[in-house]
Amino acid sequence: MKAIRVTVVLLVIVMTFSLCACRKVEEKIAEKSAEKLLEKAMGVDVDITKDGGKVKVDGGVMEVGENLPWPKEAMGDLPKPEGKIKFVMEDEKAKNCTVTIAEFEPDDAAKYINKLKEMCIEGGNLSEDVGLTIFRGDTHKNASIYLHYSPDDKEGIIIYYPEGLGNSAYTPNTAADGDNY
Incomplete structure (x- = not known):
């Protein structure tokens, strides 16, 4: 029973970090896409962060x-x-x-x-x-x-x-x- 609780807690922690990591990856992709669009349209060097x-x-x-x-x-x-x-x-x-x-x-x-x-x-x-x-x-x-x-x-x-x-x-x-x- 204790092993199942520990496993569930560890699984929840891993899933939480995975979701956070995915969100950061999505944000980075959006930032880079916006940067490339602005750089191409305006001919300038752009760096966007959160x-x-x-x-x-x-x-x-x-x-x-x-x-x-x-x-x-x-x-x-x-x-x-x-x-x-x-x-x-x-x-x-x-x-x-x-x-x-x-x-x-x-x-x-x-x-x-x-x-x-x-x-x-x-x-x-x-x-x-x-x-x-x-x-x-x-x-x-x-x-x-x-x-x-x-x-x-x-x-x-x-x-x-x-x-x-x-x-x-x-x-x-x-x-x-x-x-x-």
């Missing part, structure tokens, strides 16, 4: 997920903010990296902005309006930083130009005659 996805195209990488790692190399000496990183885009042509942070609490955002101020020449520029905080600064190492923060959504976007905006493909309109659109 946690998110990564696309590589023309010297750039875009990654989406629930809690991505901080792109330390692409973000220079910027400290990692509190919150969850949901989006990372490294663009070699524009020479920048963009990171989106979710669950970025207002107190944590204020502390992070203070750290950025310390890194920037003359403390950078801070602009606050209802529902939006914008920080822009140039570091002592000639890098440029933008931070857009929405306390209502608890989301922030950080854009880092390691070579500063003067060497970037993106240069904001700085017309002195008032024709900024």
